[in-house]
Amino acid sequence: MTAVPAGTASWSSSGTGTEAxxxxxxxxxxxxxxxxxxxxxxxxxxxxxxxxxxxxxxxxxxxxxxxxxxxxxxxxxxxxxxxxxxxxxxxxxxxxxxxxxxxxxxxxxxxxxxxxxxxxxxxxxxxxxxxxxxxxxxxxxxxxxxxxxxxxxxxxxxxxxxxxxxxxxxxxxxxxxxxxxxxxRGGRLDVSRRPKASPEGAPRRARAAGGRTGITDLRLTLAAVALFGCAAIHLAVIPDHLNHWVVASAFFLTLAMAEAAGGALLLGRPSQNVLVAVAAASVVPLALWVWSRTSGLPFGPNSNVPEPFGLADIAASLLELGTLVVAVVLLRARNKGNGGPERRTTASAHLRALAVVGAIAIGSLGVAGAVPGLLGDVDTSGNATHSTTH
Structure with missing residues (x-):
């Protein structure tokens, strides 16, 4: 088995000038x-x-x-x-x-x-x-x-x-x-590869920019990907809701735009207000989802009637819950002054990939469950249909 060793040295981002x-x-x-x-x-x-x-x-x-x-x-x-x-x-x-x-x-x-x-x-x-x-x-x-x-x-x-x-x-x-x-692949089974070497002078420029190295905190990356997944799922359910409740379609469109914007802001250096907005954009649809699945919403065409669970709404709720947890953790850390969004986690590239790909997998399944007919759902009469719930 061949694998590229990871023994090359690169400058640390701690500002000490030492190699790690x-x-x-x-x-x-x-x-x-x-x-x-x-x-x-x-x-x-x-x-x-x-x-x-x-x-x-x-x-x-x-x-x-x-x-x-x-x-x-x-x-x-x-x-x-x-x-x-x-x-x-x-x-x-x-x-x-x-x-x-x-x-x-x-x-x-x-x-x-x-x-x-x-x-x-x-x-x-x-x-x-x-x-x-x-x-x-x-x-x-x-x-x-x-x-x-x-x-x-x-x-x-x-x-x-x-x-x-x-x-x-x-x-x-x-x-x-x-x-x-x-x-x-010629008998190659690599478990890692050598990261690209940083250009000379990059650490100095990073320190001048406030210690940033262009690597986003794992928690922020995960929350951003989760928000993008939620936005994709909510956009996918809009056509189905247009058939019976236009207000719901408008709500999902607004929510998807807010989630996409929140995800983009999380990839930068989000302020406390951004984290609060992200938490709100997650907790509101979560609360509505729980309400609609337990006792039913008191308004709409099927008021006070609990809606059935579906692949799309479960996937979106999982992503929203994960985003809410990340936002709360970062807000608590910032308020305590022991590491806010600016602090990078030390997770390896493999662990980062696991977290991000996991969120992408949930989002992909959610979108598949939201697209009419993609997974071949049927009604009780045997005719191919799809019923999207969220």
Whole structure:
């Protein structure tokens, strides 16, 4: 296994003028190909198993379903691969050598991809089971409840059997895909890469600018990405709400613009007012979401009627909750005077990537759940539809 050592020196940003070892960077040329290969390979098995168990509700266009679902799941597999190489770097260092380190890293990557695929497969089959239950309840509404229960049990048994076989297929497939991808890359399986050297004089200019090195606090980066994800989800749900409540569409448009602006401000040197505004932009939709899912909003076309949970609203709420936590932590730190937004965290590039890609994965799933028909939702009559809730 080859990996570039991270032993090069770079100037520290502490203003002391001393040299410190450069932190190893994420080997994206290793991570992206491995994640893409596993995402599309595992996506093939998921769609195939869906058809094998007779879950026809989401298999009307198997090739298109495979292509778009695998693409949506790509950030999840990127997250899994980064987690695997991070663990390998922790065990063997930034430049591991030897067959043991090589094969252990390869198996870690395959196992991480299999775990991501298994979780996705479980969620997909649970969804298929729920759709089949609704469809059977509609088609057999005139029959006895016992008939529907028997069909439910048969469907559940098929889904569980398919999941067991599926996990085995995913594991074997990911081991083969990992080995094949590494072979295509000439046997390289890097867990880190050497960061770009800073130009001469950059530390001096950074100190003159107040100690900034152009690297944003991990917490600010994470909150900004989460806000951008929320904005994308809220923009995606606007067309569906236009059909039954224009006021909701206007609210989501305003909220998306506020979140995008807040995310952009967080990438700079945000003031306390910006952090307060970001916290407010997170807590307000969170409170409305909890209200709408518990007792129902007292206004609108379906007043006082609790709305169902959906993938889009759950994803947006998770991102909003994360943003709110970050904003509160930074505000408390600033008020105590022990490190505000200007202070950089010391997280390595791998940990930073894990946090950011995790937020991107949640946002991607949320957008996919908000776009009508992207994941092949159906109504109880069997016709392909999509119902977006938020």
């Amino acid at each position: 070892p450069a932190r190893p960077a994420v080997p994206w040329l290793t991570v992206i190909p491995l994640a893409a290969m596993m995402a599309f390979a595992d996506g093939f098995w998921m769609v195939s198993l869906r058809g094998a168990v007779g879950a026809i509700e989401r298999t009307q266009e198997p090739f298109i379903s495979w292509l778009r679902e695998s693409t949506v799941l790509l950030p999840v597999f990127v997250l899994a691969v980064i987690a695997a190489v991070t663990l390998s770097m922790r065990w063997f260092g930034p430049a591991p050598a030897g067959k043991k380190a090589f094969f252990t890293t390869a198996l870690l990557i395959a196992a991480a991809g299999t775990l991501a695929g298994a979780l996705t497969l479980a969620a997909s089959q649970a969804w298929d089971y729920a759709l089949q239950h609704d469809l059977m309840s509609h088609l057999h509404h005139s029959n006895s409840a016992q008939s529907v229960d028997q069909l439910d049990q048969s469907s559940l048994g098929l889904q569980l059997a398919a999941f067991g076989y599926g996990v085995g297929l995913l594991l074997v497939s990911n081991v083969v895909v990992t080995g094949w991808t590494v072979a295509i």
